[in-house]
Amino acid sequence: MQNISHINVTPVILCGGSGTRLWPLSRAGFPKQFLVLSGTTSLFQQAVGRVNLIASSDISVGETMVVTGEEHRFIALEQLREMPSVSAKLILEPEGRNTAPALTLAALQALKDGGDPVLVVTPADQTVKNTQAFTNAMQSAIKLANAGSIVILGIKPTGPETGFGYIKQAGDAGGFGEFNVAKFVEKPDLETARVYLDSGDYSWNGGMFVVRASLWIKALNTFRKDILAATENAFNQSTVDQNFIRPDNQLFVEIPSDSVDYAVIEKCPGSEFEIKVMPLDAGWNDLGAWDAVWQVGEKDQNGNLIQGDALVEASENNLIHSSHRLVSAVGVNNLVIIETADAVMVADRSQSQFVKKIVSQLSDQAREEHVLHRKVSRPWGWYDTIDLGDRFKVKRIQVNPGASLSLQKHAKRAEHWVVVKGTAEVTCGDKVIALKENESTFIPLGEQHRLSNPSTEILEIIEVQSGSYLGEDDIVRINDGYGRN
Structure with missing residues (x-):
């Protein structure tokens, strides 16, 4: 050699x-x-x-x-x-x-x-x-x-x-x-x-x-x-x-x-x-399935791997993951229980490799749950869709310090913004305004607009969308700093 x-x-x-x-x-x-x-x-x-x-x-x-x-x-x-x-x-x-x-x-x-x-x-x-x-x-x-x-x-x-x-x-x-x-x-x-x-x-x-x-x-x-x-x-x-x-x-x-x-x-x-x-x-x-996650995790004296807010009684060898709500389990063994904001999955641990078949069903039905979480990461921060109904959608939006969303407009929806934390710089048409905590503004349908965080602190707003269509593809980006169309 x-x-x-x-x-x-x-x-x-x-x-x-x-x-x-x-x-x-x-x-x-x-x-x-x-x-x-x-x-x-x-x-x-x-x-x-x-x-x-x-x-x-x-x-x-x-x-x-x-x-x-x-x-x-x-x-x-x-x-x-x-x-x-x-x-x-x-x-x-x-x-x-x-x-x-x-x-x-x-x-x-x-x-x-x-x-x-x-x-x-x-x-x-x-x-x-x-x-x-x-x-x-x-x-x-x-x-x-x-x-x-x-x-x-x-x-x-x-x-x-x-x-x-x-x-x-x-x-x-x-x-x-x-x-x-x-x-x-x-x-x-x-x-x-x-x-x-x-x-x-x-x-x-x-x-x-x-x-x-x-x-x-x-x-x-x-x-x-x-x-x-x-x-x-x-x-x-x-x-x-x-x-x-x-x-x-x-x-x-x-x-x-x-x-x-x-x-x-x-x-x-x-x-x-x-x-x-x-x-x-x-x-x-390689953590190819939930059973593998259970195998490598730190378990309690009853063999339960618990992550998040969960209570168990007379239960053994389970994997329980709670992201948003209290999960309780009584008298069950060898299960996988996964809770997120928009889905709950329960499986026999020995069958956990077949969870992918549920994902195939979601894909066949064109359901968003196989693509995105309710909380979605973006280059400027994240948004969480906290409510959705006929002709309205409510989002909690966090913008990182110094970050901006794209200059954009929507063809089918208007938006109301309420600042709950930090300071926002809002472009709406030819106007630029500053909004502080508990202040709000309205973005009319079709108007060019941008949300920016000029400060060194986190900006958080509540956005209420209203209109005939509320999909994420109703965005025309006019100017974007992240290379997106």
Whole structure:
């Protein structure tokens, strides 16, 4: 093995997916990677934090690259702002094309930035209990990747799981504890999974791997030239807008959709590309369903994992999550009970993976509950729809210090605004007025208007909409500071 010198690393966070099995907390507009399911930080923030802790005397961690969807850009940006020690670029996909194009965008950007860093690639929606074990495994994998290998982290199995792909190792352990990869196998049936577990030669494929940027491009060019060519076309026409890198929309949708595993990784054994598996035993979980959340959470003496305002009596081994109201449970066992402002979900814990079928029903019925929460994040703050009736809607709106909504107008509704906290600057037509607490104004139908917070304190208003149509798409943006149409 070559002599190891200082290694430059670029973390790559793959931040896609919708997490339908964690509905109603996870929704298309606020997917599971942005949820705080344990502790005080989201899964996304935990992933970013983990890969930024792998620096050592011979490993330098550079700017993090986050590949996420256009619709999630402001959520990701806001959560990154809560991590002031982390510097990040956000590459925005106009629609999902799976992980192979996502990683390719990051590799192209890394090469464009100069140098040829080792990419440490991880999904944004996993948990790791033992951060030091993760760091140790990643540091070893980085050194192997720097020497020319593609390295995939193999999760030590804790049971005969049928929901994961498996990696079969071959030969003896190398100098860093790594093994050669004999083959990759698809999700097995239960009997086969038990055989894999008993053999000790198999690990789970958790979607984390380490590879030099140029080597990824070379491997993709060998196995899937079509993906590389199409992704390069879209990337070369990228635009840069504030913190965001946007590949060309029209060219992007022409990229074939495929995963990193199918496009490259599973084709490497026996090829010119040396692929290794680095064992990882760090309390890993992909939180693929509510039962997995229960498995990793801190439970009481009766096995109940309780989050929020909940009371239980004569009940065991339940997961109860309350977001807005008191939830009580009596004489029930092995249930998942999830309460949000607009939905309540109850499931047998052992059947929680089928929650996604409820989401499919919501989608088929075009119901908003599968897309958005009642409380919706925006780049300027958030709004919460607190009441809705025939020809009226009531919102509670919070605007961050120094932030503004777009200059806009509505074709089908008028609005009344009452300031309940802070100071508002209101543009209405050709007038600009200041409103303080307990003061109000009226925005006529069709009038150009804007709400701004000129102060250093939070602004909160109550908005009452009235009109024949109250949908969020009745907005004509005349001027917007966030790159929205």
